[in-house]
Amino acid sequence: MCENDHGIDRRALFVTGAAAALTLGAVSFPESAAAANGQETRTVRGTLPTGSPDYVYLPVEVPAGVREIKVAYTYDKPSVPAGTQGNALDIGxxxxxxxxxxxxGFRGWSGGARSEFFLRADEATPGYVPGPVRPGTWHIALGPYTVAPQGLAYEVTITLAYGASGRTPTPVYPPSRAKGRGRAWYRGDCHLHSWHSDGRRTPAEIAALARAAGLDFINSSDHNTHASHPHWADQAGDDLLIMLGEEVTTRNGHVVALGTDPGTFVDWRYRARDNRFGRFAREIHRAGGLVVPAHPHATCVGCGWKFGFTDADAVEVWNGPYTPDDEVMLAEWDNTLVAAVREGRGRWLPAMGSSDAHRDPDAVGSPQTVVLADDLSRPAIQEGIRAGRSYVAESQHVSLAFSAVGDRGEHAGIGERLKVARDTSVTVRLEVRGAPRCTVHLVTDQGTLFTSDPLPVSGTGTVEWRTTAAYAAYVRAELRHETAAGPLPGALAAVTNPIFLGGA
Incomplete structure (x- = not known):
């Protein structure tokens, strides 16, 4: 074993601090170890001060004849003053x-979820991509997510094992179509985490929970890695469409790449100030995926969405159990609808909801997006989401039927436009199942204009409301639980995308 120290002094940080990344001195291994068909280990220690670049790269000179590379790391976690961030160090x-x-060159990322990983031709730690360990300069990527005032002292141990390389398996991916029911409403959860990132469930466990939650489709979305993609094939079936994607976890917000081509990796190493998000949004689109900002007002460090919604195909307004940050996002999303009406844009931003489930007790399918699609296929589901023909429900037990009808029989459903004259009478109708004691709220560009009495304990009911296009540019429905206390609205049980009125 050989040990090296890699300190970063204040002057070095000053010189490199304007860059997004810093590269340390290289770690080398002797060529002679290959002949012995054994293994060699190197340990590197260093300290990162506060204000470190987002990514610090440790080069490793890998000689020929390496069968496996294994990396383990630790870092200190000193006590910090109240209100101050402690140390957190990611790795890939x-x-x-x-x-x-x-x-x-990407071969894997586990963030802060693992303390060690390995790669070889035939296998790799979840979150990492198997393949030959070819000679050349590899880079261990360290991501100082937060750094304590005392600095972040780390230790990285690299072990190279020599010998004959195994055979890399040919990846097999889930099909892009399931049996389905023709044109119908399909339920899905598009934000889920497996043990290939910071989740604790296997793909098999997630698929079983998805079926139990009444889902027809799911989307894989592990943080900053596509390594799980080949591991979903044997979980798909006639009853469950499995789309592939990634949660692109930047320092200025997270975005779900929804339904990309199998094997697509989307980079995350940029901030809003770098003006690079548009490039990677286009990459997601070129790979056949949708761009969906996730939990835009979440309070975790780096989670708040700073990139704007210009490149988005939809937005996650409800993430996991309903909380105040979801309420804030719901209001912001409604403002985007008003802006679309004001500016006369045909394009508007549809809403989605997903569980973001990681581990027990996180409930897969709570909430879930219910999409009207022509069939149960990746293109059809994506088209329904992009068009806004969808609503979000807290579980499989909640079902809605929402429509607007003109006085001459004109009809429009969720995500559509009812083309009637401005003064034409319009009847808005919402049918509900599975929401006992919930109230219906009909929301327009003016705000909430109708609130029902609580539904009966059976959870089934129908409400109607009459308006005109001159009075309401759009109507959307919210289904809310009873208010817990004071003037705060109750948590959502469901929310629809809007029906637009007018434009005849």
Whole structure:
């Protein structure tokens, strides 16, 4: 074993601090170890001060003949004053193809979820991509997520095992179509985490929970890695469409890449000030995916969405159990609808909801997005989401039928436009099942204009409201539980995308 110290002094940080990343001195291994068909270990220690770059790269010179690379790391977690962030250090690795933004050399990322990982041709730690360990300069990527005032002291141990390389399996991916029911309402959860990132469930466990939650489709969305994609194939079936994606976890917000082509990796190493998000949004689109900002007002460090919604296809207004940050996002989303009406834009931003489930007791399918699609296929589900033909429900037990009808029989459903004259009488109708004691709220560009009495304990009911396009540019429905206390609205049981009125 050989040990090295990699300190970063204040002057070095000052010189490199304007960059998004810092590269340390290289770690090398002797060529002679390959002949012995054994293994060699190197340990590196260093300290990162506060204000460190987002990513620090540790180069590793990998000689020929390496069968496996294994990395383990630790870092200190000193006590910090109240209100101050402590140490958190993420980790991943890039191979000899380099660390250039775009990810050609990307071989895996576990963030802060694991203290060690390995890669070889035939297998890798979940979150990492198996493949040959080719000679050249590899880079261990350290991500100082937060750094305590005392600095972040770390230790990284690299072990190279020599010998014959195994055979890399050919990846098999889930099909892009399931049996389905023709044109119908399909239920899905598009934000889920497996043990390939910071989740604790296997793909098999997630698929079983999805079926139990009455879901027809799911989307894989592990943080900053596509390594799980080949591990979903044997979980798909006629009853469950499995789409593939990633939660792109930047320092200025998270975005779900929904339904990308199998094997697509989307880089995350940028901030809003770098003006690079548009490039990667286009990459998601080129890979056949949708761009969906996730939990835009979540309070975790780096979770708040700073990139705007210009490139978004939909937005997650409800993430997991309903909380105040979801209420804030619901109001912000409603403002985007008003802006679309005001500016006369045909394009508007549809709402979604997902569980963001990681581990017990997180409930897969709570909430879930219910989509009207022509069939149970990746293109059809994506088209329904993009068009806003969907609503969000807290569980499979809640079902809605929402429509607007003109006085001459004109009809529109969720995500559509009822083309009637401004003064034409319009009847808005909502049918509800599975929401005992909930109240219906009909919301327009003016705000909430109708609130029902609580539904009966059976959870079934129908409400109607009459308006005109001159009075309401759009109508959407919220289904809320009884208010817990004071003037605060009750938590959502369901929320629909709007029906737009007018434009005849």
């Amino acid at each position: 690795i890039f191979d000899e193809r380099g660390t250039e933004l775009g990810g050609k």
